[in-house]
Each structure stands twice: as C-alpha cells, then as structure tokens.
Amino acid sequence: MYIREQEEQTLQEVEKKQDKNIISDETIEYVGILAKLELSGEEREQAKKDMKEMLDYIDKLNELDTAGIDPMSHIFPVNNVFREDVVSNGDDRENLLKNAPETKDGSYLVPKTVE
C-alpha cells in the first residue's frame, strides 16, 4: 500500500515536470517582444514546441546533484587577461562605415529613436 502511494506520487511529479515546460501564448509573446521578433501563427506554434523541448533537455542537467559546486562560467582555467592602457587604434571610420546599411556625415543612420 505504502509503496503504491509513493509510486503514484513520483508519477505525478514526472507529469508536473513535463507540464512545467509548456510554453504559454503569453510567454512566447513576451519572448518575441524581447527578441524584437514578429512570428506568424505557424512559427509561434513551432517555436513553442522547440522551446519546450530545449527546456526539457536542460532539465536533465538538473537531475545531477550540484550542491557545493561553484557555477562555471568559463571552461578554461585562465584568469586576468589584460591590455595596457595605450592607444593602438587609429581612425578606421571609412572602413567601418562600409558595414552600415546607411550613413550620413560620418555617422550611422538609423530610424528615428527618441526616449
């Protein structure tokens, strides 16, 4: 009896976990705003599915016990890489501006942006 209850509980937990990663319409809308993307209805559904799969995959990592391990942000054991404070770049404006779709008076031209 006791064992069965425990099994049921675990099953529920697994289901809850899978549900957890279902991406709601609000979430995909919000992510779209943050990423400055406009998605068609079809693209939205696909993105919701893809994101859920990604999150399910990441959840696998959470199964590991990482207590007491510092989060790693870099894979190489290298610290303190510096440059000295010496000007080494000249004026390369013409070349850089070639990368811009539009320029004016030595500046990058963008749609009007006011705060």
Add this chain to the structure above:
Amino acid sequence: MSREYETVIGLEVHVELATKTKIFCGCSTAFGGAPNTHTCPVCTGMPGSLPVLNRQVVEYAMAVGLAANCSINRYCRFDRKNYFYPDNPQNYQISQLYLPVCRDGSVEIETPAGKKTVGIHEIHMEEDAGKLIHDEWGDCSLVDYNRSGVPLIEIVSEPDMRSAEEVIAYLEKLRMMIQYLGASDCKLNEGSMRADVNLSVRRAGEEAFGTRTEMKNLNSFKAIARAIENEKNRQIDLLEEGKKVIQETRRWDDVKEYSYAMRSKEDAQDYRYFPEPDLVPLEISEEWIEAVKSRQPEFQPEKMQRYKKEYGLPDYDAQILTGSKYLADFFEAVTELCKKPKKVSNWLMGETMRLLKEQEMEPEDISFSPENLAKLIELTEEGSINGTVAKEVFEQIFAKDVDPVSYVEEQGLKTVNDAGELRNIILQVIKDNPRSVADYQNGKEKAIGFLVGQTMKAMKGKANPGMVNQILRELL
C-alpha cells in the same frame, strides 16, 4: 502635508574613467573627436571581434573602492546585459551584476545636522554607450560610437539619503574623492559624472520602503535638487489621492521642470543577464590590492592639515582650497613660484572664486597660468600697482591669461611713486575743492577721503593711496 512623509533616496552614479583608451579596445577616449573616428570592430560590435580588458580600469575601480572603504571582491567577473537600442551596437552591454569589483563601503558626508554615513552597496565596471543625435529634418537619428566602450564605474549607494541637500553633499564628496584620485574629471555638464536618483516616500515612522522610481537625465546639482523636490511631491500627491506609485524609470526635463515615464510596457526591462563568455574572470591578489593602496594620493583631510602646518594657512583657507583638487594643485603651483601662500590663498578664495561663481564655472575651468598670478602678486607686493589696479589686471588674467608685467606696462597702470608729480596733482585738487579743504580744516576728518578719491580719479587710479593720503595731510 509633506511633513508627514519621509523621502528615501539612493543613488546610482556613473563615472567615466580617465583612461587613455576604452575598456575593451585600444581606441582613444578623447572627448570631442569627429563622429566615429575613435572606433574599431570591438566598440562598434562587429561580429567576431573580441574584447580585452584594460588593466587601468580595474586599478581605478579598485582605487575608488578603497577610498570609499569598500572591500574588493577577490574573484570578479563580467556579465552581459541584453537590450536593444541603437546606441548599443552589440545589443548587450558588458557590465557586472553577480560579482562586482567592490562591495560594502561607505562615505561620510557633512549635513546641517552633523556628520552622516552613506553606505555604498557596490561599485562595478562597465562600458558606456554611443551617442544618438536626432536629425531635426529627417525621420532618422545619427549614431556616433566614439563614446561606445568608454570605461565607466557605477557606484550604487544604499538608500541612506533623506533630502536633496544630503544627495548633493554625497555627490560632492564622491566627486572630490575621485578627482583627488585622478580617476575622472567628474563633470556633470559634460556627462563624465551622471547620477540616477532612486526615490520613494513613506509615512514618517514607517519601516517598509515605498515603491521607488528611478530618475534619469540630471545634468547639474541644481537639476538634481529640483528633480528630487518635484518627484517627492508627485509621489506624495499620488498617495494622498489614494493612488499607487508605479515602479518605473522617469526622465527629467529641467527646462519644463517635470518628469515623464520613459519606457512603455512594450519595452519590458528584462535584461537577461548572463556571464560574459568573451572575457575571463579576474582574480585580484592581496599584493595587487596592497599595490593600489600604496599608490593612493594624499586626500583632503591630510592635505588640509598639511596646508595649515606647512603654509601657515588658517583653517578656513585650508578647507576651501583643498575642497577641490584642481584648486589645491593650482594653489601649490602659484605658491611654489612666489612663496607667498597667504597672498595666493587670498587671490584664489577672493577674486578667483568670485569670478568663477559669476560665470558659473568650476575650479577645473580655470584657464590662466600659475605664472601670471604669481607675477601679479609680485607686482602688488613690490608696490608697482595698487590694490584697485591689481583687481583690474586680474580680471584680464582670468579672462585672457595676459602677462601682468607687460599689460601694466602697456596700459600705463604702474603706480606713480614720484612724489613730485603727485604733489602737483594734489595741489590742483586742493585748488579745485576749496569746500572740502575747509571742511577738513574745520575738523571734518571724513573730508580727506573725498580729496584722496579726487586725486585717485585724476591719476586714473594709478597712485599709491597711502602716499596720496600722506602728501595731502602735509599740504593741508
């Protein structure tokens, strides 16, 4: 009404560091270059470019942190703050969120109610954004990335301030400290020091903080004071009307003297920070911290004591002169030349401060040379010019850095010390003013002042007033 409320203020202060190059590339940080002439693939966010940290940025940040009694995080790291805006070419700003370089400091400020300690929550390093110029005619904006990647430190205070006066005292203290360190010139009007004000109100005696707003675009101490007053009243009015304060970023318009909410819901503030993968972490050793400590300059309190001891200056002089690193340096340069510290102090605290105030300038805007002030002091000391003429000449030095020796020569301002010439003019004055002469002879001591004045006028101010007085008394 507002007496029932307490204002709670915390500050985020951005300071542009005085490095020669940007934080992550070898581009110059010089101010005022033609648009985009100080840029490269790194600071324009070209794909594939990689940032490399400028060591001097870390040194300055540590120096400011140590001066503000912070502890230095021995292990620190950069993070990406993601947002889209044309002044930010990478679509993220490299900053520090999780492990900033300095934490838990404090500075002491003077308030009308006495000394007060303002806590420093943290100091972190980050890069500045570019500048947007709005085209008046077209439906477009121009972007200049010269400022993109200029190193900043952000000094985040605890919400320990309660009034505009305290905020300004805190900012002045920070500015003085940082100028003493040479870490920045801290000019609010040029944007090398920028303060964002986090403000909330709560009923007096309440423990919990109210909802706060963040105020941006404050370009002077006056604007900060006005914005604080305005925002405090706006929040109190809302609460009095039974409405809620919304947590938001507001932009201050100092001309119209009001603020407005900056971002709509469409631009949710969700920066999705994550560790910057292109930069390796920093491990700051005890030796490095000690080395920075050993290079810390003489700060204001020590300098003030030294001025009193070494130059024999009164308390007041020492305090004013050391209140600005620029003024103190200037004082020392002039004193070195003329060896008359009290005279130099008088000129700086009197005429110089008067003209600076009149023209809304700061000591760092002084454009005349120490040499010319030293020469002027010598001219006065040897009696070549009198006090009135000296002030006149000083205005020329202040405005155009003229050489006082040749200026006095050219303008014929030298004091006439020739008793014979003076005597002739005084005889004429006596002849022309028989009434005053009679008054004086009848015991009206004051009348002599008028006669001295008339003589000075006839001499176009070039006479030595003491000498005029003496000759007059002889002749009467």
